[in-house]
Amino acid sequence: MLTVIFGLIGILILGVFLLLFRVQSLVTILRDTDERGGLSNRINGALMLLVPLIGFIVAVYHYPIAAKHFLPEASSIHGKETDSLFWITLTVITLMFLITNAGLFWFAFKYQYKAGRKVVFFADDHKLELIWTAVPAVIMTVLVLYGALVWNRAMMQEPPKDVQVVEVMGKQFAWQVRYPGKDGKLGKYDFRLTNDATGNEFGIDFEDKNSEDDFIPREIHIPVNKPVLLKIRARDVLHSVFMPHFRVKMDAVPGMPTQFMFTPTKTTTDMRSQLGNPNFNYELACTEVCGKGHFAMRYLIVVDDEPDYKKWLAEQKPFLEEKPEFKGKGMKSLRKKNVAANEEIKTKKDI
Amino acid sequence: MELHNHGQSAVAEAHTHDHHHDEHEHHEDGFIRKYIFSEDHKTIAKQFLILGLMWAFMGGAMSVIFRLQLGFPDFNLEWLRPILGTWINETGKLEQEKYLALVTMHGTIMVFFVLTAGLSGTFSNFLIPLQVGARDMASGFMNMLSFWFFFLASVVMFTSLFLETGPASGGWVIYPPLSALPEAVPGSGAGMTYWLISMALFIVSSLLGGINYITTVINMRTKGLSFARLPLTIWAFFLTAIIGLLSFPVLFAAALLLIFDRSMGTSFFLSDIYIGGKALHHQGGSAILFQHLFWFLGHPEVYIVLLPALGITSEIIATNARKPIFGYRAMVGSMIGIGVLSFIVWAHHMFVTGMNPFLGTIFMLLTLIIAVPSAVKAFNYITTLWKGNIIFTPAMLFSIGLVSLFISGGVTGIVLGNNALDIQLHDTYFVVAHFHLVMGSASFFGMMAGVYHWFPKMFGRMMDDKLGYVHFWLTFIGVYLVFFPMHYIGIAGFPRRYYSFSTFDFGKSYADLNMFISAAAIITFSAQALFAFNFVYSIFRGRLAPLNPWDSNTLEWTTPRVPGHGNWPGAIPTVHRWPYDYSKPDADKDGFTDFIPQHIPFSQTPNSNFEHENDLIAKQEGKKNSGDNEHKHH
Ligand code: HEM
Ligand SMILES: [Cu+2]
Ligand SMILES: [Cu+2]
Numbered sequence: 001m002l003t004v005i006f007g008l009i010g011i012l013i014l015g016v017f018l019l020l021f022r023v024q025s026l027v028t029i030l031r032d033t034d035e036r037g038g039l040s041n042r043i044n045g046a047l048m049l050l051v052p053l054i055g056f057i058v059a060v061y062h063y064p065i066a067a068k069h070f071l072p073e074a075s076s077i078h079g080k081e082t083d084s085l086f087w088i089t090l091t092v093i094t095l096m097f098l099i100t101n102a103g104l105f106w107f108a109f110k111y112q113y114k115a116g117r118k119v120v121f122f123a124d125d126h127k128l129e130l131i132w133t134a135v136p137a138v139i140m141t142v143l144v145l146y147g148a149l150v151w152n153r154a155m156m157q158e159p160p161k162d163v164q165v166v167e168v169m170g171k172q173f174a175w176q177v178r179y180p181g182k183d184g185k186l187g188k189y190d191f192r193l194t195n196d197a198t199g200n201e202f203g204i205d206f207e208d209k210n211s212e213d214d215f216i217p218r219e220i221h222i223p224v225n226k227p228v229l230l231k232i233r234a235r236d237v238l239h240s241v242f243m244p245h246f247r248v249k250m251d252a253v254p255g256m257p258t259q260f261m262f263t264p265t266k267t268t269t270d271m272r273s274q275l276g277n278p279n280f281n282y283e284l285a286c287t288e289v290c291g292k293g294h295f296a297m298r299y300l301i302v303v304d305d306e307p308d309y310k311k312w313l314a315e316q317k318p319f320l321e322e323k324p325e326f327k328g329k330g331m332k333s334l335r336k337k338n339v340a341a342n343e344e345i346k347t348k349k350d351i
Numbered sequence: 352m353e354l355h356n357h358g359q360s361a362v363a364e365a366h367t368h369d370h371h372h373d374e375h376e377h378h379e380d381g382f383i384r385k386y387i388f389s390e391d392h393k394t395i396a397k398q399f400l401i402l403g404l405m406w407a408f409m410g411g412a413m414s415v416i417f418r419l420q421l422g423f424p425d426f427n428l429e430w431l432r433p434i435l436g437t438w439i440n441e442t443g444k445l446e447q448e449k450y451l452a453l454v455t456m457h458g459t460i461m462v463f464f465v466l467t468a469g470l471s472g473t474f475s476n477f478l479i480p481l482q483v484g485a486r487d488m489a490s491g492f493m494n495m496l497s498f499w500f501f502f503l504a505s506v507v508m509f510t511s512l513f514l515e516t517g518p519a520s521g522g523w524v525i526y527p528p529l530s531a532l533p534e535a536v537p538g539s540g541a542g543m544t545y546w547l548i549s550m551a552l553f554i555v556s557s558l559l560g561g562i563n564y565i566t567t568v569i570n571m572r573t574k575g576l577s578f579a580r581l582p583l584t585i586w587a588f589f590l591t592a593i594i595g596l597l598s599f600p601v602l603f604a605a606a607l608l609l610i611f612d613r614s615m616g617t618s619f620f621l622s623d624i625y626i627g628g629k630a631l632h633h634q635g636g637s638a639i640l641f642q643h644l645f646w647f648l649g650h651p652e653v654y655i656v657l658l659p660a661l662g663i664t665s666e667i668i669a670t671n672a673r674k675p676i677f678g679y680r681a682m683v684g685s686m687i688g689i690g691v692l693s694f695i696v697w698a699h700h701m702f703v704t705g706m707n708p709f710l711g712t713i714f715m716l717l718t719l720i721i722a723v724p725s726a727v728k729a730f731n732y733i734t735t736l737w738k739g740n741i742i743f744t745p746a747m748l749f750s751i752g753l754v755s756l757f758i759s760g761g762v763t764g765i766v767l768g769n770n771a772l773d774i775q776l777h778d779t780y781f782v783v784a785h786f787h788l789v790m791g792s793a794s795f796f797g798m799m800a801g802v803y804h805w806f807p808k809m810f811g812r813m814m815d816d817k818l819g820y821v822h823f824w825l826t827f828i829g830v831y832l833v834f835f836p837m838h839y840i841g842i843a844g845f846p847r848r849y850y851s852f853s854t855f856d857f858g859k860s861y862a863d864l865n866m867f868i869s870a871a872a873i874i875t876f877s878a879q880a881l882f883a884f885n886f887v888y889s890i891f892r893g894r895l896a897p898l899n900p901w902d903s904n905t906l907e908w909t910t911p912r913v914p915g916h917g918n919w920p921g922a923i924p925t926v927h928r929w930p931y932d933y934s935k936p937d938a939d940k941d942g943f944t945d946f947i948p949q950h951i952p953f954s955q956t957p958n959s960n961f962e963h964e965n966d967l968i969a970k971q972e973g974k975k976n977s978g979d980n981e982h983k984h985h
Contacts (some may be wrong), residue, residue: 085771101755119945133727147771235625244775251704274540279856
């Protein structure tokens with residue numbers, strides 16, 4: 001690292017020298033030899049060819065090194081589809097990028113100023129213009145159709161009856177997760193019931209019977225090859241659920257629940273052996289800026305095979321078992337409490 | 352100079368002999384009216400430019416600071432304490448919340464102050480009257496106000512940097528609830544209030560300017576300058592102003608509603624919030640509504656910064672390739688197409704916000720349509736170079752650089768515009784790479800190209816071109832080194848607006864690459880010192896500029912070296928042809944070299960005229976008898 005810093009300083013000093021040199025020459029010479037196509041023009045012309053060429057070679061050389069750190073193949077069904085669309089699109093645009101840039105820089109080099117060159121007065125050509133309107137239009141159409149297909153399959157499916165529901169709630173600065181328990185139904189919630197002091201961080205309404213077996217684990221566990229429906233919300237500011245290995249992303253919005261359904265295809269154990277990394281973990285990150293701790297909202301996801309998942313489920317205890325004092329408390333009791341409090345204030349005022 | 356323009360020098364001479372009077376010298380305006388509260392569009396343009404450049408250096412310096420944090424997370428920043436004060440914590444590291452503050456200020460400054468005011472403000476002001484042949488803007492007074500509102504906005508934004516709770520920190524898009532709740536991040540207290548006031552002032556500035564640009568282009572074109580003969584610069588400024596006029600008020604509305612939510616307890620954008628141990632009273636608001644409103648401006652804003660750069664590039668590429676711009680009509684058509692489409696693609700920023708997925712498909716379709724006119728523009732630039740005779744002035748280098756960056760950043764738009772792919776890439780460094788190339792760098796290159804090209808007209812002196820070359824190559828290579836690798840980081844899933852990547856396993860992989868990017872950013876930023884020096888030095892010491900240093904066709908080069916108030920000492924020249932008669936066949940037989948300026952009548956170029964142009968001679972002769980602003984040549 002120090003070497004980099006020194007390198008930088010070196011370059012800065014070089015820059016200063018350059019400046020001094022130029023000051024010198026600016027002050028002494030009042031040049032008026034602005035010929036077209038002088039030495040500078042030839043140097044710039046040559047650079048127009050050299051710089052992109054060197055850049056291209058370096059990029060080709062460096063790409064495999066950089067690509068080593070790309071995310072592994074998607075671990076979800078829709079993710080595999082978006083991945084293939086991604087690489088196809090990337091191939092198409094890389095070609096477009098190379099062809100157009102090659103044209104740009106080659107022409108810049110080739111047609112640099114030469115005294116007496118016959119310039120073609122070429123102002124219009126409808127056929128050409130038609131071609132390069134039509135070609136991108138066709139390419140775009142194909143990509144749009146393909147994209148719409150993948151998008152619809154990923155985002156517009158009806159959840160099957162037996163879908164595993166997981167509620168993910170973002171707050172500053174942590175994720176919290178709730179499972180529906182044995183009944184498969186999440187209990188109701190209301191933000192007015194939220195109370196960190198008493199421990200109801202989700203604002204669960206325990207008057208709703210469905211809440212009674214809901215549990216709040218420390219990690220997300222999901223079964224492999226089974227659709228999972230994330231019910232996503234936030235309780236303070238925007239957050240965004242991002243599970244890079246599954247190609248899952250969806251904002252968490254206060255006041256507007258969102259959802260995302262996906263099917264994981266590889267267990268954590270599979271991934272560990274596939275990547276040769278015994279410490280590998282699926283991770284959940286936040287991708288909507290939410291304040292100071294935005295960069296540190298890490299949560300673990302474990303994909304289990306069926307038996308492991310069953311085992312894990314069996315170990316989980318309903319929230320009410322740990323905090324029995326919440327039993328039966330919900331919106332009605334809150335309203336009653338509020339009314340009572342208001343009455344008290346009123347009577348005090350009246351007195 | 353052997354290649355000077357005959358018509359040109361004759362005009363200039365004629366002017367010095369029979370000038371009406373140079374208002375500049377005759378009635379003294381006094382220092383304040385002349386340089387500070389000036390109503391002259393050229394002075395106002397320079398004011399926009401200089402303030403914009405100052406902001407550019409500030410915004411750039413901020414990016415260097417947060418790049419230091421990202422590239423060298425263990426580096427001790429204690430030495431920055433004299434500047435940053437308590438933004439550096441006890442351990443010598445950047446405070447986490449202040450990282451966000453820096454990112455937010457950097458984005459706001461670059462998008463609005465540098466590339467909207469500094470680019471569009473400068474060149475619309477400078478070039479519209481000069482290139483349409485007007486003595487000034489339609490309303491000099493409103494134009495002056497436009498700058499001073501920008502100045503006020505700048506003062507307010509700058510002041511917000513020194514607030515104890517820090518400036519706005521919720522990102523340049525200021526999404527509520529984060530931006531509405533001081534409990535959520537300290538910058539959303541006074542800092543956000545300042546941000547909103549500053550932006551409100553800025554919007555007023557933009558609107559005042561925009562109305563002026565539009566009116567001037569429509570009403571004050573000189574005789575003969577039909578829309579079909581407008582230089583592409585003017586087309587670009589004109590369309591930009593219209594886009595701004597239609598979209599900025601929507602941002603204003605969003606800001607206003609946000610102000611209500613913040614200070615009057617309304618719930619336009621807020622609902623169901625529990626923060627700081629309390630449930631807030633807000634219910635029924637929609638955070639997504641704000642995003643719709645914001646991006647209804649936000650996306651057109653991308654083109655507000657880009658179109659002027661593209662216009663400038665068109666002009667410079669044609670001039671220096673010594674060739675007409677290829678496909679003038681297609682260029683205008685694609686700009687209009689881009690302008691219209693830019694209003695109906697905004698929700699591509701919102702594919703994964705929970706918006707109805709069907710809507711996502713519609714917006715993907717509309718978004719990818721906009722790629723077509725953009726591609727047409729790129730092809731036309733490239734074809735303009737084909738079989739030209741290219742002179743690499745610094746302006747030309749930056750213009751060619753712009754085209755390259757516009758393509759490189761543009762193609763990744765095809766990826767991000769595809770909603771299925773945006774699921775993974777949204778809010779990652781892939782996006783940062785994309786918009787820095789296509790909007791940040793391309794527009795910045797357009798601005799630089801414009802400065803190098805019109806500096807002689809602005810200050811009457813030449814910038815040093817050798818320094819310009821070095822500046823270009825360092826910047827061009829630097830920008831690619833900074834932003835190209837960011838695609839990789841994005842593909843690896845790194846989210847943006849992250850203070851550090853070491854908290855995640857998947858984010859640890861690119862420590863080296865991040866270091867490299869930061870080093871490249873520092874070098875690129877330092878290279879701008881060459882420009883700063885060249886700019887300031889040349890204002891005072893540069894070689895005196897010839898009247899038409901680039902042998903260009905447009906009207907501004909028919910003014911005196913330093914045009915006074917009113918621009919032309921004599922009558923305003925009449926326009927007889929389009930601005931791209933470069934290297935017209937047989938021009939030499941008419942006594943011209945490789946360019947025929949716009950004010951030369953067809954009657955004077957019988958050999959090089961095309962058939963339909965010969966037909967126009969009779970019409971122009973007719974006009975000549977009725978008007979007095981015809982010039983004699985030789
Ligand atoms: C010296 C050159 C520049 C460098 C090194 C640079 C670097 C960066 C980086 C790394 C970020 C992302 C930070 C993060 O998400 O944590 C960023 C954000 C941003 N930059 Fe730049 N940038 C430069 C110039 C520009 C220019 C010319 C523009 C004009 C469009 C620009 C506009 C933005 C915007 C809009 C953001 C987003 C701010 C936000 O997330 O709220 N930058 N810049
Ligand atoms: Cu976050
Ligand atoms: Cu957009």
